[in-house]
Amino acid sequence: MTFFKALQRDSWVKPFLRHYKKTLWLAIFLGILTFICASGLMFISGYLITKSATPPENILLVYVPIVLTRAFGIFRPLLHYLERLTSHNWVFKMTSEFRKKMYDSLEQDAVFFNNKYRLGDILGLLSEDVAHIQNLYLRTLFPFFTVCGLYVFISLGLGIISPLFALWMLVLYGLLVVALPLWSVLVNGARQEYEKKVKNSLYLDLTDNVLGVADWIFSERTGDYIKRHEENEAKLLDAQAKMRKFERKRDLVGQLIFLAIILSVLVWATNRFGGSQSEASNWIAAFVLCVFPMADAFMPLSNAAQETNVYLDSIERLNKLPQPKESQKISQVITEPLTLKISGVTFAYSDGHRDILQGINLTLTPKEKLAILGRSGSGKSTLASLIRGDLVPTKGQITLNGIDVTEFGDEIAKYIGVIHQTPYLFNTTIVNNVRLGNEAASDQEVWDVLKRVGLEKLIKKLPQGLETMVDEAGLRFSGGERHRLALARILLKDAPIIILDEPTVGLDPITERALVKTFMEVLQDKTLIWITHHLQGVDQMDKIIFIEDGEIVLQGSPAKLSQNKRYQKLKQIDEGY
Structure with a gap:
């Protein structure tokens, strides 16, 4: 909630979302189609494999699944490539203008640069914060909107076939969309925020101390400098180790939820199509296999959500910068001599x-x-x-x-x-x-x-x-x-x-x-x-x-x-x- 409140007050990220909204929605739409094609490919492949295993009386019985398999097989990588091309093109265009805006903002205070900013702060802005804003789009906003689109598509699609089963899938997928990301934000999000603060502190200490290394040497306190730097580095490594441990635990829980989804689809498909023995295995295999590509869409969401605390810090730091003024050019012609x-x-x-x-x-x-x-x-x-x-x-x-x-x-x-x-x-x-x-x-x-x-x-x-x-x-x-x-x-x-x-x-x-x-x-x-x-x-x-x-x-x-x-x-x- 804090992250979304910060976005409401934001004057650095939102303008680019509005400016390139058509490209943004195109990238999200292509992302949704990519996963639909991936699931469609697995669905048709499962049906085709099981159908081909039972000797058909005529090749025409599997001709349509063969064509659909080829179609989904071609369109899945094609759409994935187009989605990547569109989203990265959008982000790179955005960040180029974003960097220019930031440079213009810093240039306004260039005369008093050393008084207002420490070199480590500027390094943090240029390297960490811009990269985090780029990741905000690529690793959080794009996946989030894509998953939301898939979530709606799955719920509506299953709702037409079986409303009760659709409600159960709504709960299981909801754990992946809401519960796991929320857990990640509460536990690992705070650790990531701490990690970023320690990194920023290392930037400040390292730049200040390297620039003033002569003072450390002349005062014969090089050991103190190395000790302090190693202590800060140890804090960073400890925070990263705790984050990795939690991520392994969270990923295990996510995989167990997906296992529950797969077993639920298997049970539902068996009950739904088990009455027709000749076709049962075909549809069971098709519905079960189409679930697997969804893991690539839903599983990264938790990791993306926990980074919102890091993005929050970057957004707040950037919004503390003054808004750049539009360059003014004089219309009058000035000629020498000048007074x-x-x-x-x-x-x-x-x-x-x-x-x-x-x-x-x-x-x-x-x-x-x-x-x-x-x-x-x-x-x-x-x-x-x-x-x-x-x-x-x-x-x-x-x-x-x-x-x-x-x-x-x-x-x-x-x-x-x-x-x-x-x-x-x-x-x-x-x-x-x-x-x-x-x-x-x-x-x-x-x-x-x-x-x-x-x-x-x-x-x-x-x-x-x-x-x-x-x-x-x-x-x-x-x-x-x-x-x-x-x-x-x-x-x-x-x-x-x-x-x-x-x-x-x-x-x-x-x-x-x-x-x-x-x-x-x-x-x-x-x-x-x-x-x-x-x-x-x-x-x-x-x-x-x-x-x-x-x-x-x-x-x-x-x-x-x-x-x-x-x-x-x-x-x-x-x-x-």
Whole structure:
């Protein structure tokens, strides 16, 4: 009941059921026909075998059963194949859109990803939960609806022949449809839910600990880590062993119920057709044999039902994600030069107790260079996210040539490029990594931007040049080289406004100075917003602002601020005097 209540509130699973309902019903109908053909094949085969065992006076007496046997024999695998093809095609189409919806949902919070989600949670969503939603359709909903259709078909079919016997079959099959699945949900369902929680815990611990393995080693606590991991793994194995033990017991009970069904059909058929000795064995064999294929339909239902608790957890986790917003594209044509205006911007998180930014006013003219300084947590990166339109101000507005930046959607990348602290390089070729800025760029254009960022000679020395593979996360290159490759992407994109979000953090002083020099030379014809927490190189900017506790406390040109005592003191501290 909890599972169905969760489905009532669900906004992730039900929409796909409605969207592809015709294909869904077709798959269920084909599934029902498959089992009907399987039973029909056994029914006719039983009749044909016993009829052929008694010497017929004419071959025509068994000609019709022979034709029907061939028909059912052909249609059973054909319908089964079509049912599998239809159901899996439906599920794969659904899950592809499902994954896209989930990625779009997570992308909305990508700016604050590390603050809201742990890596283990994301791995759980991407691997466990999507797989469980896929299994929800393939292993639970499809079999359940198919069995319900067969249950109705068997009850109505036998009801026409013998109402009392149909009522008895209704009870026996009801044990397989209701009693055994309910037993499985109550006993093994809770264990499966516990198993999933332990798995999610292992995801969290493993990812967090692997990423922080150096801390375990330096603190000489590797034994504690291994011990804790082994304890969690032992809990998982123990839960799985208990589940397998219960499943063996439950399957035995199910097989005994099927034995009761077979014996009941045997007794009924004997009483029904025993009066005509010449035909009795034919019909008895036919009715008894047609029961056997039903085991393939009814027996897996209990195992599918117990997994609803696992699906419940996945559905609840997915429904906690925000609904993705439809991508908005601006209809107006924006042409350079571009003026960025920040008017009375205040921002606070929905669960925050204070404003991160308060009343920020700023105008950035074309090709102007702005440095935004402040301590960590002062709101610098939040302001960058607001400028990009990734966040919406609580109050105020940020416009680009008079148009609110939030209206651009993904198109904002055409006008504003960003280089982060740790630019990511993908495990593909150098040229593919650089072409992320412009997929249509030629090799010559790629070489041109690599030359501008000072990487041409380095890349040409590599054995395969542009086709050299970049290791995962760009580990083949140093920090400064990764930033230069990211700059090459931006240049290839040719966005008029560039945000440098603390790109020199973690670099040694020599690399930092060289990188800053490259930025200033290469981006001299761009509007530049440089977010940093220290003053190295800011004298080359046109304007400097200091943000403290969400407010601008100092602003002006480097020459003007050099006369300010507070600026002088900050610069002395930054330079180590």
